[in-house]
Amino acid sequence: MYINPNLFFLIKDGQFIVWDYLHHTQFTLEPDYMERLRLWAEGKVESLSSIDDELEEAQLIAKEPFIQQEWGWDDLSKIFHIGTRDIAEHLIGLSREEWIESYLAYCNTIATHPPAFHIKKEAEIKVPLPTPDLSLLDQEKYYSVVKRRKTNRYFKGEKISLDILSALLFVSLGPLHEKWSDLEENGLQILGRRKSFPSAGGLHPEEAYLIALRVEGLTPGIYHYDSVDHHLTLIEEKFAEEELIPLLYGQYFAEGLAAGIFLTSRFEKGWWKYPHSRGYRMTLIDIGHASQSLVLTATALGLDTWMTGAFSDSQVEKFLSLNCSTEQPIFFIGFGQGHSSTLEPHMLSQLSV
Template identity: 40%
Template sequence: MHINPYLFILPRSPGQIVWNYKNHTQHELDLNYVSRLAQLINKPDLFDTDNIIDIQLLNADILTVSKIDTPEWGWDELSKIYHIGTQNIPCEHIPQNIHEWARQYLAHCNEVLATPPPANDCPQLEPEQRIALPAPCALGNDSLKSALLKRKTCRSYTGAAMTLNDVGTLLYLSLGYLHEREQDCDDSIATGLGARRSSPSGGGLNACEGFLLARNVVDLERGIYAYHPVDHSLSRVNSLPEPALGQLLGGQHFINNLPLGLFITARFDRLWWKYEHSRAYRMAFVEAGHLSQTFQLVATALGLNTWLTGAFADRQVEALLNLEGSAEQPLFFVGCGESDGQVMCSEMRELLREGQA
């Protein structure tokens, strides 16, 4: 008999809370159960099939018949608990189509709005007490300002094909190692760490990577591709997911016809290599955020609209990207394409109109 390695025990008088942070289940144990669990942790061979507590601990998945292997983790247990504990958040019912998603999301929003939002604790100064700032100045040819003003999240896409030239521009300017900056390196930069992207990276490690989801790109077969920033190239990894993409991304079926998407992953082993403390785990998310915003601004400058999400089925995405059991993990998804510019999909707009009628 073995103890489940994904347990986190919280002392909560008069008992203990045992939380299985991988399966998102928790159990409250009284003193008898706590004492027996402590005995079994010390010596699992004491397991007794005639002991009702032992059987209940086994049925609760606190004990396991076979040993469960855990992935290598280069930081402390706290960051491991956070990473695994925030994966694969359970959902009672994943929407099977866009209509189900619209109804569920609207019901959720109505439930949230039924409770007043938290008060704004920031002191509100009178207008005459505030300091007025000048209007923004022109930025070169003003293309950056234009992209910033135009960028918005859209949830209604035509599915129109994208060109391979646009894909190349998107990937090079967001994830590529910029040849134009090769002369920026000086003697202080360690060998092998001279590559520079348009976005900053903690420690210059470029710990994030990108996997392209190509659904409708001219001259590119549909599928999942790994992007290689060194030589600005793609390699095919997998076919497109089945069922629809929306099923993989939390039931958000309005993006099923999105022509292009990008899964941003983190190479934790690169971060472990340089940073021994798990605080560096934050840097993976910071870097993913930088890359996501750059991707969106480049897409906007190309005349495309964008959408992004952190809601996806981790295990399924890991399998799709061939990253199962790897130190490289998916963190975020961003997509782009031709859109009518609507923030909400047509199905949600129709539900809102029905509610107002």
């Protein structure tokens, strides 16, 4: 017999559990079953026992070897990726009516307890943003914007106007749509708001924290962007710009930015609608869409952009005063006037020696 290589063991609620992440099954293990699996794992089984029949039925051991997936990362990502594959196979082959019935039945089970969709920050100081001047986006054709977008690692340290910032936030992350017309016209309940980019289940778990460094008429500081009312809320005023780069694991390309945005994700929205770990994949994809919306809009407004997912999560949490494990920082996008350079001059000189 062969032991299933897709197992991990965890201790939960006073029980010892084996989790088969390939078949999405979990079993509480009594000591003799645990011991038996250990013997199989170590290749020390001398003769079959009645426990083996049960282990085989549970697919924890098998007569044929298990197919081993090729995997170049560590086990954590393997557990996550394989453990979130093929989770709704029962939906394959449903008729249209059956599919709708199954979807609505699921929605009814969660409809009673939706999370708060729009969170207003309690802070004292609200900073209004100018009415977005959308003509600022008329300078360049779409194809040219997409083609010109490039990661820039050498910023000039110049200021941008509040009008540019306002247009950037409004178009990329803000309340473009007054209504969710085709749903509202049919009398359906609306929980969230649409934005310029799609989001799994319409949840829009992203929140944006602006790190204002060089914006005319805006005191440098950390602000939360209210994506429904299109204003900023001050979180922390006048931090030292030098604080930012260590948070980004020393990536000094952030020097000279006009501003940056940390995109966080409010996990509780996903926990509500997509409670399986596969929902975590959607959360990351959502942030990717938000980021693309930001960088394309920034490019269309004549700005250069730089981005990173490499930062100290716990220090960024403190920096943004998040104080809450349900909302986590995922990505940072910096923007400003730049030299449109893939490499910053010091690094370039080291590379060209």
